Amino acid sequence: MRPQPLDKTRNVRGLFITHDVSNYGASRSLQLLLNNLPDIHIDLIVRKNLFRKDASIQDIRSRFGPHIAAISRQYLPFDLCYKYKPANSWKLALQKIINRIVWRATRSRVYDYINRGNYDFIHLNSLVLHPLITPRYPFVIHMRDIYDRSSKHALNNIKNAKGVIFIDEATRDPFLGVSFAHSIVLNNPFDMTLLSEYAKSHFNWPEQDFTKRVIFSIIGGVTNKKGVDFIIRSFMKLRNDNARLLIVGRGEKNYESLCRRIALPDERIIFWGEERDILKIYSISDYILRGEEYQCIGRTIYEGLYAGCQVIIPAEDTKRKPMFEFDTFKHAIHFYQPRHDHELSGLLDRLSFNKVRKSSYYSNVDRYVRQFHLFITELLNNE
Numbered sequence: 022m023r024p025q026p027l028d029k030t031r032n033v034r035g036l037f038i039t040h041d042v043s044n045y046g047a048s049r050s051l052q053l054l055l056n057n058l059p060d061i062h063i064d065l066i067v068r069k070n071l072f073r074k075d076a077s078i079q080d081i082r083s084r085f086g087p088h089i090a091a092i093s094r095q096y097l098p099f100d101l102c103y104k105y106k107p108a109n110s111w112k113l114a115l116q117k118i119i120n121r122i123v124w125r126a127t128r129s130r131v132y133d134y135i136n137r138g139n140y141d142f143i144h145l146n147s148l149v150l151h152p153l154i155t156p157r158y159p160f161v162i163h164m165r166d167i168y169d170r171s172s173k174h175a176l177n178n179i180k181n182a183k184g185v186i187f188i189d190e191a192t193r194d195p196f197l198g199v200s201f202a203h204s205i206v207l208n209n210p211f212d213m214t215l216l217s218e219y220a221k222s223h224f225n226w227p228e229q230d231f232t233k234r235v236i237f238s239i240i241g242g243v244t245n246k247k248g249v250d251f252i253i254r255s256f257m258k259l260r261n262d263n264a265r266l267l268i269v270g271r272g273e274k275n276y277e278s279l280c281r282r283i284a285l286p287d288e289r290i291i292f293w294g295e296e297r298d299i300l301k302i303y304s305i306s307d308y309i310l311r312g313e314e315y316q317c318i319g320r321t322i323y324e325g326l327y328a329g330c331q332v333i334i335p336a337e338d339t340k341r342k343p344m345f346e347f348d349t350f351k352h353a354i355h356f357y358q359p360r361h362d363h364e365l366s367g368l369l370d371r372l373s374f375n376k377v378r379k380s381s382y383y384s385n386v387d388r389y390v391r392q393f394h395l396f397i398t399e400l401l402n403n404e
Contacts, residue, residue, distance in 0.1 A: 033401070036138055038066040038153065039146040040097055042076050042084065044299050045241050045270070046320050047165050051146050053210040056086045057390050064138060066131070069094040071119060093134060096127045098152035102175045103166035105246060105315060124152070141401055142183065154178040161400070164188065168195040184400045186393075189318075189345070203400045207392055208345045209320055212384035213327040219304035229291070231305040234265045235373050237333075238306040240299065240321045243272025243280060248312025248335075250276075251360055253284045258366040262289065264373035269293045269302050303328035307377040311335055314360045318344060326350045329379030333368065335359035353377075 037055065041048040055063060067081060078092050085092075099120050107113055135143060135158055145153060145162045152174075154160045161184040168175065176199070179185060185204040187193040193206055237256065243249050249268060256266045266289060271277065277292075284290040296302055303309075309325030310333035311317050317335055323345075325332045331353040347354070355372070357364045 032062050033060070033142075033397075034062040034064075034138060034140045035397075036064045036066065036135065036140045036143045037146065038097065038143065038150060040068045040099060040149055041147070042067050042081050044084070044297060047147055047163075048084075049299075049320060050165075050209045052084050052086075053212060053386055054390065054393060055089065057210075057386050058393070063089050064091045064093070064140075065089050066093050066095050066097070066134065068097045068099075071096070071123065072116065095131050095134065096123050097131070097150060098124045098128075099149050100152055100172065100175060101149065102151075102169055102172045103148055104169045105167075105313070106169070107246070142397060148175070148179075151175050151178040154181050156181045159183040159400075161186065161397075164192040167192055170195055184396065186396065203396070203403065205392070205396050207389070207396070208385075209323065210386045210389035211320075211323050211327045212386045213300070213303060213324060213329075213382045214384045216300055216304050216328055216379075216382045219300055229265070231265070234263055235261070235308075235376050236265050236267060236306045237308045237310055237369065237373075238267040238269060238302055239310055239312065240269045240302060242270050243268060243277045245276055246313065248314065248360065250280050250283055251362065252310065252312040252365070253280055253287075253290060255362045255366040256290065256369055257284070257287050258362075259289075259370050259373050261370065261373040264289055264369075266290045267293050267302065267306065269296050269299075271295050300328075303330060306330050307375075308333055308355075308372060312360075312365075316359065326353055327383040327385075329377070329382055331355065331372070331377050333357065333365075333372075 037051065039048060039051055055065070063086070065081070065085060069075060075094060081092055082089060101107070101117075131153070140159070142159045142161050145151070145160060148162065148164055148166045148168060151162060154162065160182045162179060162182045164185060164187045180199065180201065183202055185201045187204065187206045188209055190206060239247065239249060239252055241247060249272070253266070268280070268291065271294060281292060284292070293302070303324060306325070308331050309321055311319055311322065313335050315335070316337065322332045322334060333355045335358070336356045337358055344354070355368055357368050
């Protein structure tokens, strides 16, 4: 069932602003929303990069939806005020200074764009974009990271938003006791139903037949935060020569080089690199895992579950926060104590002898879009 139009008497205009156009995380969630959002005039602002090449407008449109009316690149603020952010370094400090200077010099262009658009709502796709918020405009901010309480300026901005969307209770917790004009806890959208077509194909690495292997995959940035080196070391203790570890994504050059050196003696570990068609990875994977030093469920975990994979999550028994749809997928969920190499390696070893049989692929997109639709409708009706 498709969501009903927000208001049949007028064409609602929405501006979506994102700092990320990759094929992972926050960007992928926004792509699924915009590709399935009916009856709204959609414009999109994407972050213009200072330190790397921008994706082409054609590529951005192919990801976020051909129906998007206008796509604009703008310099955007980027405030790292969330837990588990990158560690301080001279390089990061320099980037912060340059970003701040460029944003102050160019922010009038963004607000000029907003003024011309006459938007009913303006959706910010991440906490890092909070400096954009001003009471003058109907901002909605999507809280995908856990606010670290380091900035009162951030808190004041968020309170000035017309609406706040939290992806789970963990992102809501830092704001207990804080009242907002309009807020909701809404889990991310996931759609893995296209995998029914992938099941008919075979995707192989040279000299590898993944249909005959037990495949563990970690997907996203190859970073210390994600614990890629920790996962590599734990995996290397496995006894089963039939297991494979796929490392999907790219990372900071020195850290990725470190990971490759650690993995060098073990031919079972495959550095896949960036993969534009990420469904391909889920189609050949049996287990999706994460290696953060804290409890982390994250988008790849839910995508794995919706893809029929089993998942391996860092979480202490006494501190596990409720998962959406846990009862539905509990047979496919395995927990281990974060950064406990002996516990993880033992779990991987046991699972490496059990290839997952996939029979169903799932989607919550229709339900998600209906809930987002209702949230925006209520926000507009309360103006």
